[in-house]
Amino acid sequence: MNELLQVENVSVRYGALEAVRGVSLVLAAGETLGLVGESGCGKSSLGRAVLALEPVAAGRVMFDGNSVTALKGAALKQFRRQAQMVFQDPFGSLNPRMSVGSAIEEVLFVHGIGASRTTRRDRAAELFRDVGLDENWLGRYPHEFSGGQRQRIGIARALALEPKLLVADEPVSALDVSVQADIIQLLKRIQRARGLAYLFIGHDLAVVREMSDRIAVMFKGEIVETGTSDQVCDNPQHSYTQKLLSAVPDIDKALA
């Protein structure tokens, strides 16, 4: 098997609540798996468990052939560099007391990327331009941005370390459709160039379809359906998937 990521029967618990129940999935390098489902069904919990940011109650997560839960020290640090997350709540994931430029530079410094301060600063500026932000704003603090700008800062920071795997939790939900299209193109471009794999969590089914090779549908902690994006969107099998697809607010119908 040359899968980059293997999730085997993973469960996540919060006290008595089993938020993720025995989920299995695989993801190859250069591939995108979309993850959709009811609000509160366990998508973010699963995403965090994949990155060892949440303990697993059962099952295991394999990355590049190694069990993620067993990683320690230098190996864990190496994993942290190779597997990054775009958090659903960008504000909460940014340090309010640090300018966003310094935050990105610090991430680079900690992982020994960029020989000097200047190269790190240039890299931060490049990342900012990539996500459509003005590099003159690198000195600003998180609260000085709009919601969609903060979301793009989260993307820039996650891409800074050139990871192999990106768990992107609703990464474009706060963007207007035009900027959103630009970011999707950026993510696809980086994927083609570097073979990056995405676990792409989203509620906008059109966006998830556009991004993903395959889609997994989650319901009450379990994966109830998986297939190619076309299969799942054009010929949904599970009743929840069917319900989901029929609830999409259709602009063309409303204007017809």
Added chain:
Amino acid sequence: MHDMGCAITDKALLDVQSLSVHFGSVSDPVRAVDGVDFHIFPGEIVALVGESGSGKSISALSLARLIPEPAGRIVDGRIIFQGLEVLKLKSSELRKLRGARIAYIFQEPATSLNPVYTVGWQIGEAIRLHRKGVKVKAEVAKLLAAVGLPDPARAAGAYPHELSGGMQQRAMIAMALACNPDLLVADEPTTALDVTVQKQILDLLVELREKRGLSILLITHNLGIVANVADRVYVMNNGKIVESGETKTVLRTPQHEYTRKLLKAVPRLHKTA
């Protein structure tokens, strides 16, 4: 009939005239909102759409003067709400306006909910403050169920961090509705919700408009939602309103280049040839 300008001020619930909001230095400010005019009639659902960073949230926050001062400054304009000059109100009058008459669903619920109180307590507090005589516990449960939380009792007892992104968003919506406002400012209220819950929330808002004449300023990037629920729409770009009108007219026959660009970028679930 009076002339147009006068008629709007008389009949509108909210009338905003040449509003400008600046951040940063006085000599070289960030012009977040740059001379914006808009109005909302009673019972109307008005959408505000536009580019990320174009000034939608800052315009919305200005209505109840929630701009973080002194970093941000309303440098020009008038805001008339129910006949009141909002920019001239004393702080005691402002407090009455906020929550009770204008309620907000903030764009980032995770950061707007108080992390140290349970969700039920926070919603209860809004009811205690603004609606004397209402049975708090029962009303909290009713609101949490109305916004589609599957287990209202658990949600009420939970701290914000124990809820998923979309559950936090629904708690935020319940809190805004708890105040029984005349104007609801809903800033991206359904971004963290799956489309079935999203539909439930939109149906709820439309129902409140039908039943109570609630007026809604709806900020959203989802033009499908705009097409389905908004009576009129304003399109913002770079601090300015570049186009406005009846929703269907604007979306069918967009006049401004930016609106056309936006409509072209709408992602479609099913590709039509």
